[in-house]
Amino acid sequence: MALERLFRRRRPSGENRDVPELWTKCEACGAALYKKELKENLGVCPKCGHHHRMPAAERVAMLADAGTFQETTRLRPLDPLGFVDTKPYAERLKAYQEETGRPDAILGGVCAIGGVPSVLLVMDYAFAGGSMGSVVGEEIARGVERAAEEGRALVIVAASGGARMQEAALSLMQMAKTVMTLDLLWAKRLPYVAILTDPTTGGVTASFAALADVIFAEPGALIGFAGPRVIKQTIRQELPEGFQRSEFLLKHGMVDRVTDRRRLKGEVVRALRHLHPGVPYGVGV
DSSP, X not given: OHHHHHHTXXXXXXXXXXXXXXXXXXXXXXXXXXHHHHHHTTTBOTTTOOBOOOOHHHHXXXXXXXXXXXXXXXXXXXXXXXXXXXXXXXXXXXHHHHHHSSSSSEEEEEEEETTEEEEEEEEOTTTGGXXXXXXXXXXXXXXXXXXHHHTOEEEEEEEEOSBOGGGHHHHHHHHHHHHHXXXXXXXXXXXXXXXXEEEEOHHHHTTGGGOOSEEEEOTTOBBOSSOHHHHHHHHTSOOOTTTTBHHHHHHTTSSSEEOOHHHHHHHHHHHHHHHOTTSOTTTTO
């Protein structure tokens, strides 16, 4: 009887139940994955190679040389329209800020990437779906200006559902602002590398994300303006297999390279060293 009671013990619950904290399931193949191993593998499933979405801070740690990153993104969003849908925009902002620990949907700063002085900007999909409002657009514009002033390369990691509807036209204006600011970088022949991750859609794709000197995309990433469901409903036709995925865009010339995340930094460094005018051609490549 004692042995039977041993095997019929109640499973731990609440704070003592650590199984959900240790394991997760691959979104693609359904394999049970040890969270620590998945993180060490940069969020890439070791079973099927699926690239899970990656927190912005981990993106920075992956790309910036150790000990070189200095954060510069500190602007906080406002609510100029007093927007209310199912809840006030101000309340949504507060909730996202508490959840992510940052003021808006972007994390950026100055750093070195493979020894190349750079401005690194990473969009945070966990904050309002990485939507581009006034703060995101302004931080990108300021990052471009700083890169041009200090002779740095620009690297942007895009992850966005598009414009931020709660800011209406103010959000849409960021598309023009970010595109125009890039002229400062090009005038000094400084390199701009974009990394498109899952998802990169809407006004981000239609502005700065598609204008880089070199455009990398992660495997299987959804990249486009309108989503495939909206397009299908609009044109009333079946879409090609893999439509708007990074491999489809590579085949049709819209991205330069689809790169496994585990090799991404090396390829970004190679591009920066080839293109940056302050780095002798071929050094360290």
